[in-house]
Amino acid sequence: MDSNPLSCDLDQRDGLTFSLDAKYYTDPEIFELEKEKIFFRNWQFIAHGSEIPNSGDYITRKIIDQEIIIVRGQDDEIRAFYNVCVHRAHTLVRGDGNCGRLMTCAYHAWSYNLDGTLRNAPNYKHVEGFDRAKVRLSNVRVEIFCGFIFVNLDREAKSLRDLTGDLDKQIAAFVPNHGDLRFLVEKRIEHDCGWKVSVENFNECYHCLVVHKALREKVLELDTYRTATEGIYIRHFCEGRAPDDSMYRFDPAQGQNMGAFFIWPNVAIVSYPGGIVSTRHFIPINGRQTIYSYRWYTDGRASDDDILDMAQKHYDTNGVEDAAVVHEVQKGLESRGYAQGPLMIDRGLTESSEHGVSHLQRLVLRALAS
Template sequence: MNQVETDREDRIRRALHHLREGTTDQWDDVAGFEAREFTDPEVARRERERIFGRVPSIVAHSSEVPKPNDFITLRMPLNNVLIVRQKDGSVRGFVNLCRHRGALLEEQESGRCRLFSCGYHRWSYDLDGSLRAITRDNTFGEVDRSKYGLVELPTEERHGFIWMVDSADAKIDVAAWLGPEMDAILAGYDLDGLQCVRAEGFDEPVNWKIMQDAFLDGYHIQYAHPNSAAKHIHTNVMTFEDFGRHCRFVAPRKTIDKWIEDDPGETSLAAHVTETHFVGPNCTLLRQPDHFQLLTFRPDPSRPDWSRMEMRLIVPPVERSGMDPERWQKLWDKNWEILLAVLHREDFPLLRASQVGMASASAGPMVLGRNEVANHLFHRETRRLVEESS
C-alpha cells in the first residue's frame, strides 16, 4: 500500500472512530449569516464579477468535446460561451456572439462543425475565432478583420476538466488556483481517462449558494432523504481536510457498519465511503467506489434567486469496465435515473422552499453549526473572494 492509500485508510478509520463515538470533525465555532446574502441583487452582482469573472471554475468534462471540431455552448454568469476543440487538440473558449450585430452565433447545445456561421447575415468564423468571411463584403465597407474575431475567454484543460474564467480581461492558471494539495488529488484520480456518460443542467428558483451548501452538507441526510441516501450514507459523520480554497471530506457508507464492533486490521475500507471534494468556487466532486459525480452551481446572469445546477456522471469507459456495452449502458442509465429522482423529488423542493423563506423581510440572523464544516469553508472562501477583489 503506497502513502496515498495509507493516508486514505487513516481518514476512513477516523470516520469509523467518529461513528463508534457518535462524533464528527468540527469547525472552531458556530458562525452567523444573513438572508440577504441569498436575495440581494447587489450581493449577486459582486459575486458574478468578483468570483466567476476572476477565478477558474469547471464548465465541462473533456470527454464532452472529444474530437477536433466538437463544440458545446453554455451560459455563464457574465457571458454566453462557446467552447471548441481545436484542430491541434487544444480547447478554446469564446463569447458566443457575432461581432457584426451581436446575434447569438451558435444556438445548439453541442455539435460538430468546420466553421461557425451567423444566421442573421451569415458572417462566418473559423474554429480559432478568427473572422473568416463578411458576406457581400464589396458593399459592406473596409473592416480590419483581425479586430473582429470572436472574443476569447481564458480557458484551460486540466485533470480531465475544462476550466474557464468568465471575463475576457482575466488570466487563467488552474494549477495555481487549485494549490498543491487539490492539484495533486485531482491528478491522482485519472479523471482524463474517464468518460462523462450523462450530463444535464437545471435552472431553478434558488440562489446558487443555497444549492452549493446543500451538496456539502452531511447533517441533513437522515431527515431530507430518509428513503434514499439515508439508507446508504451515515448522517453527520465526516473527516475533513481544509485546503484553503478547497476541501475534502470522507462520509462512511452503511456497509462499513460490520466494522463498528470489529477491528478491520489491514483490510481496506475504501469501498465503504464516499469522498466529497469542494473544488472552489462552485463545484462538488463526489468520488464513489466505482465512479465520480460532478455537481456545479452558477448564479443566474441577473436574478439573485435563480441559479443553474449541472450534474455529470463520470465513469470508466466501456472498454475498461470489464462489462459488455449493453450491461455498461444499463448500469449507468439506472444510476442516472436514481440520481435524478432524488434531485427532483427531494432536493429541489426543499431548496426552492429555502429560497422562499430567505425572502422574508424579518428573517433574522441564521447560524452554521460546528458540525457543518464544509459549509463553513464555502462561506469563508466566497466572502474572501468578494472582499479581496473589492
C-alpha cells in the same frame, strides 16, 4: 443595499460564528455584485473534454447572462470565445454540435476559423481600410483540469491549477482515469433558491441524518463523513456501505468509499463506491433560482447500466429531498423573522459540523469586498 462596506469576515459573538445576514440571499444588488466579482472572475465548469472529441465539435454554455462557445480546433486544442459575432453582435452559433471548419454567423455570413480568426466577411475586399487579419472573436480563457473544461472571463485571474495545489492528485486517488471519462447522462433539478443556498447545502452533512433516509441507510456510513477546507476547495470523505447493503449495484474492488471535491464557486467532482463518477454544478439563473445539474460519467470501472441506475435513484431520493429543503430555506431567508443564525461548528469537525458552510461564506465575503 446600504452604502456600508461589506465585511470580509463572519460575525463572531460569544464564541460562536454566525452565518451571513439574510440580505446576502435576498438583495438583488448583492446578486449583481456576485455576477461581477464571483462568476465573472472565477473558474467556471463547462463539461468534460471527451464531450467534444472531434475537430469542429462545439458546445455553448451560459455563465449567468454571458454565453460562451467552447470548440475543439483542427489542431486538437480546445478554445473558448464569447458567442457573439464581432460585426453587429448577432449570436454566432446555437446549441451543441459540429460546425466543420468554420463558425458562420447566420445574419451576414461572417465566418471564423476554429481559432477565432476571421475567415471571410462578404464584400470586405471593397471596404477601404478593412484588414481581415485584425478581426477575430473575443476569446475566453480555458483550462483543462482532471479532464474537465473550465473557463474564466477574467483574463488576469490566477490559473486553476495554481489555485488548487495538489487537488488534482487527491481527485486522481478516487478517479484515476479522469482523462478517459465518458459522459452518460445529465439529471437537472430546479432549485427555487439562490445559488449560495444550494452550495451550502451540498457542503454540510448536518442535514443528512434528518433529510436523506436512503443515503444514510443504503449508501454511506454517515458517522464517518468528514469535510476538510483548503483555499478554494472543500474535500468530503465518507466510507460506503457494503454492496449487499447498498441501494445500487457496485463492485467494491473499484472503490469502497466516497470522495467529493467542491471547487469554488459552484461545482463538485464526486466519486461514489464502485467508481461511479458525477459532477454537481450549481448554475445560477438569477438571485432566487438555481439549476442543480448532475452529470454522470463512466471510465469503465462500472457498467453503464449500474451508473444509469444510480443516477435515477439518486435523483429520486437525494435530488428531490435537497430541492425541497433549499426552497424552504430561501423562503425563511425572506422572512422578516430571520436575520442570522449560529453555525454549528464542533471541535472535532465531525459529520455534523458546519465548518464547510463558514468557509464558503468567508469566500463570498472576501470576493465581494475585493
